[in-house]
Amino acid sequence: MIKAILIFNNHGKPRMIRFYQYFPEDMQQQIIRETFHLVSKRDDNVCNFLEGGSLIGGSDYKLIYRHYATLYFVFCVDSSESELGILDLIQVFVETLDKCFENVCELDLIFHMDKVHYILQEVVMGGMVLETNMNEIVGQVELQNRMEKSEGGLSAAPARAVSAVKNMNLPEMPRDINIKVPSLSPF
Amino acid sequence: MSPSVPLQEMIRAIRSARTQCEERGVIQRECAVIRAQFRQSDNGGRSHNLAKLLYVHMLGYPAHFGQMECVRMIASPRYSEKRVGYLGAMMLLDEKQDASLLITNSIKNDLSHSNQYVQSLALCTLACMGSAEMCRDLAPEIDRLLRASNSYIKKKAALCAVHIVRKVHELGELFAPAARSLLSEKNHGVLHGAVVLITELCERNPETLERFRKTVPDLVQIMKGLVISGYSPEHDVAGISDPFLQVRILRLLRILGRHNETASDAMNDLLAQVATNTDSTKTAGNAVLYETVLTVLDIKSESGLRVLAVNILGRFLLNNDRNIRYIAMISLQKIVGTDHNAVQRHRGTIVDCLKDQDASVKRRALDLSLALVSSSNIRSMMKELLLFLSSCPPELRSQAASGIFNAAERYAPSQRWHIDTILHVLTTAGGDVSDETVPNLIQLITNASELHCYTVQKLYRALLADISQLSLVQVACWCIGEYGDLLIRGECQETESVQVTEDDVLDALETVLQSHMSSPATRGFALTATMKLSTRITENVDRIRSIVSIYGSCIDVELQQRAVEYNALFKKYDHMRAAVLERMPVIEKISMDQTNGVSTGEPIKNIQPAKVKQVEPLLLQQPANQVCDLLDLLGGSEDTLQPGPVASLSINTVNTAGGDLLDLLGGLEPVALTPQAAPTETVYEKDGVTLTLACEKQSDSGLMVTLTASNSSESDISSFTLQAAVPKSVQLHMKAPSGDALPARGAAKVTQMVVLNNPNKVNLKMRIRVSYSSQGSAFQDTVQIDSLPGY
Numbered sequence: 001m002i003k004a005i006l007i008f009n010n011h012g013k014p015r016m017i018r019f020y021q022y023f024p025e026d027m028q029q030q031i032i033r034e035t036f037h038l039v040s041k042r043d044d045n046v047c048n049f050l051e052g053g054s055l056i057g058g059s060d061y062k063l064i065y066r067h068y069a070t071l072y073f074v075f076c077v078d079s080s081e082s083e084l085g086i087l088d089l090i091q092v093f094v095e096t097l098d099k100c101f102e103n104v105c106e107l108d109l110i111f112h113m114d115k116v117h118y119i120l121q122e123v124v125m126g127g128m129v130l131e132t133n134m135n136e137i138v139g140q141v142e143l144q145n146r147m148e149k150s151e152g153g154l155s156a157a158p159a160r161a162v163s164a165v166k167n168m169n170l171p172e173m174p175r176d177i178n179i180k181v182p183s184l185s186p187f
Numbered sequence: 188m189s190p191s192v193p194l195q196e197m198i199r200a201i202r203s204a205r206t207q208c209e210e211r212g213v214i215q216r217e218c219a220v221i222r223a224q225f226r227q228s229d230n231g232g233r234s235h236n237l238a239k240l241l242y243v244h245m246l247g248y249p250a251h252f253g254q255m256e257c258v259r260m261i262a263s264p265r266y267s268e269k270r271v272g273y274l275g276a277m278m279l280l281d282e283k284q285d286a287s288l289l290i291t292n293s294i295k296n297d298l299s300h301s302n303q304y305v306q307s308l309a310l311c312t313l314a315c316m317g318s319a320e321m322c323r324d325l326a327p328e329i330d331r332l333l334r335a336s337n338s339y340i341k342k343k344a345a346l347c348a349v350h351i352v353r354k355v356h357e358l359g360e361l362f363a364p365a366a367r368s369l370l371s372e373k374n375h376g377v378l379h380g381a382v383v384l385i386t387e388l389c390e391r392n393p394e395t396l397e398r399f400r401k402t403v404p405d406l407v408q409i410m411k412g413l414v415i416s417g418y419s420p421e422h423d424v425a426g427i428s429d430p431f432l433q434v435r436i437l438r439l440l441r442i443l444g445r446h447n448e449t450a451s452d453a454m455n456d457l458l459a460q461v462a463t464n465t466d467s468t469k470t471a472g473n474a475v476l477y478e479t480v481l482t483v484l485d486i487k488s489e490s491g492l493r494v495l496a497v498n499i500l501g502r503f504l505l506n507n508d509r510n511i512r513y514i515a516m517i518s519l520q521k522i523v524g525t526d527h528n529a530v531q532r533h534r535g536t537i538v539d540c541l542k543d544q545d546a547s548v549k550r551r552a553l554d555l556s557l558a559l560v561s562s563s564n565i566r567s568m569m570k571e572l573l574l575f576l577s578s579c580p581p582e583l584r585s586q587a588a589s590g591i592f593n594a595a596e597r598y599a600p601s602q603r604w605h606i607d608t609i610l611h612v613l614t615t616a617g618g619d620v621s622d623e624t625v626p627n628l629i630q631l632i633t634n635a636s637e638l639h640c641y642t643v644q645k646l647y648r649a650l651l652a653d654i655s656q657l658s659l660v661q662v663a664c665w666c667i668g669e670y671g672d673l674l675i676r677g678e679c680q681e682t683e684s685v686q687v688t689e690d691d692v693l694d695a696l697e698t699v700l701q702s703h704m705s706s707p708a709t710r711g712f713a714l715t716a717t718m719k720l721s722t723r724i725t726e727n728v729d730r731i732r733s734i735v736s737i738y739g740s741c742i743d744v745e746l747q748q749r750a751v752e753y754n755a756l757f758k759k760y761d762h763m764r765a766a767v768l769e770r771m772p773v774i775e776k777i778s779m780d781q782t783n784g785v786s787t788g789e790p791i792k793n794i795q796p797a798k799v800k801q802v803e804p805l806l807l808q809q810p811a812n813q814v815c816d817l818l819d820l821l822g823g824s825e826d827t828l829q830p831g832p833v834a835s836l837s838i839n840t841v842n843t844a845g846g847d848l849l850d851l852l853g854g855l856e857p858v859a860l861t862p863q864a865a866p867t868e869t870v871y872e873k874d875g876v877t878l879t880l881a882c883e884k885q886s887d888s889g890l891m892v893t894l895t896a897s898n899s900s901e902s903d904i905s906s907f908t909l910q911a912a913v914p915k916s917v918q919l920h921m922k923a924p925s926g927d928a929l930p931a932r933g934a935a936k937v938t939q940m941v942v943l944n945n946p947n948k949v950n951l952k953m954r955i956r957v958s959y960s961s962q963g964s965a966f967q968d969t970v971q972i973d974s975l976p977g978y
Contacts, residue, residue: 017245020315022281029247046545047509082434083514084474089431110202111195113245114238117274125343126314126350128383131376132431140339144304148267 001127002086003061004031004076005120007109012036015071015109016116020127039065039072049083066090070106081129092132093123099138118144193235198242214248225256233260234271241271241278254279254286261293266305269297273308282318291321298328306332307343314347322351326358333365338374345369345380349387359388363395370405375429378409382435389442400443403450407457410436414461430471437461437478444486451486458483462495467502470510477503477514484522497522497529504536509545516540516551523558534559538568541575549575550583557590565598569608577615585619588612592624602635606642610659614649617656625661630774632666643670647687650695655704661712664699667692668716669771672723689724693717697734707743714738714746718753722768732757867895871957871970875900876929878909878957882975888948892941892975894955898929905929907959909939914952918944929959951975 007016014032023031038050042065050063064086065074073090077083094104100119101108109116122137124130131137197217204210221236237256244250253275260272280287290312297309310332313325329351332344345366352359366388369381389396413428413436427433440458444451461479466472476499483496503515516537523530537559540552553575560568569591576587591612599605609628613620632642646663654660667674674687699705699713714735721731735757738750756764871878881893898904907927913919924939945951953975958967 014245014247018278022283022316025244025247025249043544045509047513047547049510049513049547051547051550082438082474082478083517084470084477084510085431085434087510088471088474111198113242114194114271114274118270121311125311125346128314128346128349129379129431130342130346132379132429133375136376144270147302147304148270151266 001080002075002077002124002129003127004074005124006032006035006072006074006076007116008032008036008072008074009070009106010040010072012040015106016113016120018117018120018124020124035063035074035076036072038063039067039074048087064090066094068094071109085129089123089129089132092134093120096123096134096137099134100141193232194238194242197239201246214243214246218243218248222252225252233263234268237271237275241275244278250279254284258286258289258293261290261297266302269305269308273312276312277315281316282321287316287318288320291324294321295325295328298325298332303337303340306336306340310340310343310347314343314350317347317350317354319354322354322358326351326355326361330361330365333362333369338372338377341369341372342374342376342380345377345384349380349384352384352387352391356391359392359395363388363398367399367402370402370409375432379432379435382406382432382439386435386439386442389439396443400447400450403440403443403453406436406440406443407453410440410457410461414464426466426469427471427475430475433461433475434478437475437482441482441485444482446487448487451488454482454486455488455492458488459492459495462492462499473503473511473514477518481518481521484518484526493526497526501533501536504533504540509543509548512540513545513548513551516548516555520551520555520558523555527559530555531559531561534564534568538571541571546580546583549579553579553583553587553590557594560594560598562598562600565594565600566604569595573608573611573615576612581619584616585621588616588620592620592627602631603638603641606631606635606638607645610645610649613656613659613662614653617659620658624658628658628662629665632662633669633771633774636773639666639670640673642666643674647674647692647695650699654699654702657706657709660699660705660709664696664709664712664716667696668712668719671716671720675724689720689727690730692720692724693727693730693734696720700734700738707745710743710746711749714749714753718756719768721757722765870972871955871968873968874961874966876904876957876959878955878970880972880975885942888944888946890943890945890951890975892943892953894939894941896929896937896939896957897933898931899933900961901931902962903928903931904959904961906965907937907957910956910958911941912954912956913943914949916945916947916949917951918946920944 001020003019003021005016005018005020006014008014012033017028017032019028034054042050044067048065050065060078061076062078062083063074063076064083065072066087067073073094075086075090077086096119097104097109097116100115101112119137119141122131122140131140197213200213200217201210204213217239221240224232224236233256237253237260240250240253240256244253257272257275257279260268261276263269263272276287276290280290294309294313297305300306300309310329313321313329317325329344329348332340333348336344348362348366352362362384366381366384369377369384372378372381385399385402389399410433413433416428423429440454444454458479462476462483465475465479467476480496480499483492488496500515500518503511504519506512506515519530519533519537534556537552537555540548541556543549543552556568556572556575560572572587572591572594576584576591579587592609595605595608599608606628609624609631613624613628632639635642643666646659646666649659650663650667671692674692675689696713696717700710700717705713717731717734721728735750735753738746739754741747741750756767760767867879867881869877870880875898877897877899879895881895883891883893885891894909896907896909905928907924907929909921909924911919911921920942922940922942924937926935926937929935929937943951951974953972954969955972956967956969958965960966
C-alpha cells in the first residue's frame with residue numbers, strides 16, 4: 001500500500017501532498033520536513049530507496065523517490081509494493097503530467113494544484129495503483145475536464161463565447177460581391 | 188483547462204510575500220474572506236473558495252472550518268463543485284470527524300448516478316477515507332458495480348472493494364464471486380484491480396485462498412499472453428508488456444503456490460519461461476525478474492528453478508545500478524534462512540557492499556552480513572565488521588554493535604578473541620552499545636580466569652587513553668578493582684607487561700571519579716574499585732582512606748551513601764574489610780528467560796546500612812545464584828523500590844552500578860516483596876478479591892504495613908485502588924502501589940506499602956476502602972481493621 005505521495009522542491013516547499021492514511025496537520029508538515037531532510041542529503045548517483053524515517057508507519061515502510069530538475073517525487077510505500085514497480089510508476093505519473101500540461105514545469109504544479117490531484121486520482125486510488133496506461137489516464141482526465149467546462153454556468157459564459165468564436169467555421173468571404181445599394185431620393 | 192482565476196491570484200499573492208510573516212498575513216486575510224463566503228449560502232465561486240482553502244491546507248495552515256463546506260459541495264448537482272467537494276473531503280475529513288458521516292448519503296446517491304465520472308468520484312472518496320460503517324452500508328452497491336458497469340468503473344470498484352475488505356474483514360465473502368468473474372476481463376486496468384482484490388482476499392482468509400487456488404491455470408494463461416505476445420504499444424513500458432500487471436500476477440501466484448505442490452507444479456513452466464525470456468537491461472524487466480525470483484524461492488519449485496533464481500540474484504548483485512543491488516540484497520535477506528549456502532557463495536560481494544558510499548546499500552549489506560556469519564568465517568567477517576563499525580554512519584552504529592556482540596557470543600573461537608572483540612567495539616563505538624553490555628562483559632571476564640591479567644592490562648591501557656566511553660570505563664573500573672593486584676604485579680604472559688605502580692592505578696581511578704564526563708553510575712564503579720584496592724595493595728591505603736572520606740560529603744546521594752559505608756568499613760569494622768572485599772566468585776551465565784529479580788527461594792532480609800553487622804552473615808554465604816539474581820536486576824528489572832532517604836531501608840537502587848552491590852550486599856533481593864518472616868492476615872475477602880495485610884516494626888514508633896491484593900474470580904479487574912484511614916494522632920504515608928490491574932484467577936498480585944508512625948502509641952486501627960472496576964461496573968467496599976497483626 002502506498003501511504004503517502006509527496007512532491008516538493010529543492011528547498012522543501014511542498015507542491016502537492018497526498019496522504020492515504022490519516023495524520024493531523026502538524027504531523028503532516030513534520031513528515032514533509034523529515035522526508036525532505038532525508039532525501040535532500042542524498043547524492044545523485046546513489047540508489048532511489050531510503051529507509052530510516054520514523055514518523056510514518058514504523059519499520060515497514062520505505063521512501064522511493066526520484067529527482068527531476070527542481071522537484072522531488074517521493075512515494076512512501078510499505079513492503080507489499082514492488083520497489084522497482086513504484087519507480088516505474090513515478091515515471092509514468094510524471095510523463096502523464098507532462099502530457100496533460102504540455103511540458104510541465106514547477107509553476108504548472110504550483111498554480112494548478114487541484115488539477116494535479118485529479119490526475120493523481122486516476123493513477124493511484126486509496127493507496128493502491130489503479131491505472132498505469134498513460135493514454136488511458138490522459139483520456140479520462142480530458143473527458144472529465146470537458147465535463148467540468150461544459151457546465152461552467154454564468155461565469156464561464158465569456159470563456160464559452162470566446163471558444164465558440166474560435167471554433168466557428170467562417171466561410172471564406174466572396175470577393176466579387178456586388179452589393180446593389182438602392183438609390184434613395186434626396187430629401 | 189478552465190482556469191480558477193481567483194485561486195491563481197491568491198497563489199501569486201502568497202508567493203510574492205517575502206517573509207514568513209507576510210505570508211501568514213496574506214493567508215489569514217484570505218482565510219477570513221473564505222470563511223465569510225462560506226457563511227453566505229449561495230455563491231457562484233464556491234468551488235474556487237474551497238480550492239483556495241485546500242492550497243492553504245497544503246502549506247500547513249489550519250483548514251478545519253472547510254469541512255462543512257465540503258459536505259455541502261458534495262451534495263451540489265454541479266460536477267465542478269462535486270469534484271472539489273470530494274477532493275476536500277479526502278484531504279480534510281477522516282473517519283474520526285463527525286462530518287464524515289454526513290457524506291455517506293451523498294456517496295450512496297452518487298454511486299448510482301448516471302454520469303460515470305460522478306460515480307468514480309464517489310468510489311475514490313470511499314476508498315480513501317471510508318469508515319467501517321460507511322463500508323458496511325455501501326458494500327452491496329460496490330458489489331453491484333463490480334458486476335455490471337463499464338470497465339472504467341469496474342476497476343475503481345475493485346480497488347474500493349479492497350479498501351472495504353481491509354476495513355471490515357467479514358465482507359470479503361461478499362466480493363469473492365465477483366472477483367472470480369473479473370478475471371476473464373480483457374481490460375488491463377480491470378484485471379489489475381481484480382488481481383489486487385483477490386490478493387487481499389487470499390491474504391486475509393485461508394478458506395478463500397483454497398478456493399482461489401483453482402484460478403491458477405487462468406492466471407498462468409494471462410501471464411503467458413503477456414509474456415509471449417508481440418509488441419503492444421498500449422501497455423508497453425520499455426519493451427515489456429504491462430510490467431505492472433505481470434508483477435501483480437506473479438505476487439498472487441506466489442501466495443497461491445506457497446505450501447502447495449499442485450499449484451506450484453502448474454506454475455513451474457511459466458516461471459522458467461519468464462525468468463529466461465525477460466529482458467533485464469531495463470528497470471521494468473528487472474522488476475518482473477525480481478518478482479519471479481521471489482516467487483520461485485517462495486513456492487515449492489523444483490531445484491533447477493531454484494538454482495536459476497539464485498543465479499539471477501547473484502547477477503543482480505554484480506549489477507552496476509545501485510537500485511538493483513539494493514533489491515538483490517533485500518531478496519537475499521529473505522532467503523538467507525532457507526538457502527543459506529547459496530547466499531554464502533556471494534559473501535564476498537556483500538561484504539564489499541559494506542564499503543559502498545550509499546547509506547541504504549550499507550544498511551542492507553550490514554543486515555545481510557550479520558546473517559551470514561558462521562563459525563567457519565567468523566574471524567574474517569569480524570575483521571570486516573569491525574572495520575565497518577569504525578566508519579559507519581551514526582544511525583547504523585548501535586545496530587552494528589549489537590549485531591557484532593551477538594555474532595561474537597555465538598561463534599567466538601576463543602575467549603581471548605571474544606574479549607578482544609568486545610574491547611575493540613567498546614573503544615570504537617562505546618557510546619552506542621546497549622546497557623546490558625557491561626554486566627555481560629563482566630560475566631565473561633570472570634569466567635576467563637586465566638586471562639584476568641591480560642584483560643586488566645588491556646583495560647587499564649584503554650582507560651588511560653580515553654575516559655569518555657561510558658561502558659568501557661565502567662568495565663575497566665570494575666576490573667581494576669577486582670584484579671588490581673595482578674595489574675601491579677605485572678607478570679602477564681599473554682602481552683608484554685607495563686610497569687604500573689599503585690599510585691598510577693589510584694591516579695587513574697581518581698581521574699574517573701573527578702571527570703565531568705563520568706556519569707554517577709560510573710563514579711560509583713570507580714569508588715568501589717578504589718575501595719576494593721584497599722585490600723589488594725599494600726602501601727597507599729591512607730590515600731584510599733582519604734578519597735573515601737572526601738566522598739562522604741558528596742552531593743550525589745548514592746555516592747555519599749557508598750562513601751559513608753566504606754568509611755564505616757575502615758573505622759568500626761576494619762576486621763571485616765578483607766572478607767568483605769575479597770575476590771568475586773565466578774558468575775554463572777544468566778539465561779534470558781530467568782525472571783528478573785525473583786528470589787530463588789532465599790529468604791529476604793531487611794538490610795539497614797547503619798547496622799552493618801548484619802552484613803556479615805550475608806556475605807559469608809555468597810552463593811552464585813544470589814549474585815545471579817542481582818545481575819538479573821542489572822539486566823533490566825523494572826522493580827520499583829521506594830526511594831527513601833539515605834538512612835532508610837533501601838540500598839537497592841539497583842539501576843545504578845551493580846559492581847559494588849555485588850560486593851557488599853551479595854544476598855540482597857528487592858524489598859518490595861512481603862517479608863516472609865512477618866505475619867500476614869487476610870483482612871478482606873469478597874467476590875474473589877482477597878486482601879492480606881502484613882506488618883513489620885521498623886522502629887519504636889514506626890510500622891510498615893504491606894497490603895497484598897489478589898483476584899481469584901473469573902474476570903479481570905482494573906483500576907484497583909486502596910485508600911486507608913487511621914486514627915488522628917497516627918501519621919500515614921502510602922507508597923505507590925505496584926500496579927492497578929488484577930488479572931483473573933490469581934495470575935498476579937498488587938502490593939502496596941503503607942508507612943505508619945505512631946508516636947503517641949495509641950491503639951492502631953485502620954479503615955481501608957477498596958475500589959475497582961470489574962466487567963464494566965465499578966465496585967467499592969470498606970473494611971475496618973481493629974488490630975494489626977504482630978503489633
